[in-house]
Amino acid sequence: MNRRSPRLALAVAVVVTAAACGHAAPDPAPSPTAAPPSPAETLPSSSAAPSPLVTAMPSRGGAPAGGPATRIAVAGNQFVDGRGRPVRLRGFNHAGAEYSCVEGTGVFDTPDGAAPSVAVVKAMRGWRGAGAVRVPLNEQCWLGLPSVPAEYAGEPYRRAIRTFVTRLNAQGFTAVLDLHRSAPGDAVPHEQEQMPDRDHSIDFWRSVAATFTSGAVVFDLFNEPFPYAEPDTDRAWACWRAGGCTLTSTNSGEPYVAAGMSELVAAVRGTGSRTVVLAGGIYWAEGMTRWLRYRPADPLGQLAASFHAYSFNECADVRCYDRDLAPIAAAVPLFVSEIGPRLAVAPGADVDESCPASVMRPGGFATATFDWLDRHGASYTPWSWNPWGDCWSLVRGWDGEPTAVWGDQVRRRLAAG
Secondary structure (H helix, E strand, O other): OOOOOOOOOOOOOOOOOOOOOOOOOOOOOOOOOOOOOOOOOOOOOOOOOOOOOOOOOOOOOOOOOOOOOOOOEEEOOEEEOOOOOEEOOEEEEOOOOOOHHHHOOOOOOOOOOOOOOHHHHHHHHOOOOOOEEEEEEEHHHHHOOOOOOHHHOOHHHHHHHHHHHHHHHHOOOEEEEEEEEOOOOOOOOOOOOOOOEOOOHHHHHHHHHHHOOOOOEEEEOOOOOOHHHOOOOHHHHHHHHHEEEEEEOOOOOOEEEEEOHHHHHHHHHOOOOOOOEEEEOHHHHOEOOOHHHHOOOOOOOOEEEEEEEEOOOOOOOHHHHHHHHHHHHOOOOEEEEEEEOOOOOOOOOOOOOOOOHHHHOOOOHHHHHHHHHHHOOOEEOOOOOOOOOOOOOOEOOOOOOEOOOHHHHHHHHHHHO
């Protein structure tokens, strides 16, 4: 999701080049070491029988009471912690590391551009029931490519991310690391691409997986895939799974060869990593109808499904969730990595006035969506724990005071368990 404006899927024509695959949719730390190791555990076999659909589950985020977060694994259609106990990963996004480095303002969208301080992470911990923080990342900044400012790229960027993950884990949070911004070739990654690219994305995940070999982390392979901007076609799903299709870059306007979800899974597993990976559906991660049919193979069985729920989506009601999401939630863990309302655009509107009443009222999109996810034992991280001053802001400031509409609703939902 773009932090400032809702995606305009139907207003912007997506130019594509004939697909090479033949056949095959908008949006939103100074420790140099990786996250601390967690207690040893045995991950379940990929051949394990799926667990029954969960309708009520503890919502702890993989952390013993008052202790650091432990490693997360997949067992059937549940996440489990280092002791094998079912958990739901619920919390929020903390955006910034996907765009600040490109804009030259720091690694994070914080007053000093540095990783959120221990005090800020403790303020996050003050949101009772929160146990996961999704951290959007930038491919070029992580790899230190010359298309982004050198001051905030390469090792300085990686060090800040490692520091934030260490701080999150220490406060009991699982860190969900998300490839949010990317670009092929030497393009500057300002905008969301249709798919990851073979130029850099495979190297990105090899490097991330080799960096985070321990600690409580989950890898969200790509933010919002939208090959061909098609909501549900065989060629879009084939491109999504296998890659090899030629698309047009939203950042450069030039053709590039996409990397598929299977290639990214293989890149992570090729490092020896056993970390849980998330694969979001097509059509900006709301198209899920063929996710089970096309899901990438994971030799370790540590794959979960990711979905984005926004009030302006085509799939934004209980009927669609029952049809498209319930079968997935019965087979693998379902992680809704972004949830948010449409921003109400009004001159001079403040942070709460920009929240549409139709979305926030009892029985509206937000409560109906959260109710459905809680009934089905799904995990979720709403957008976003950033004091931007609009309805997507969950907080008014770095002390964690919730905004009166969106933030208060999310905080109360998390606390309710």
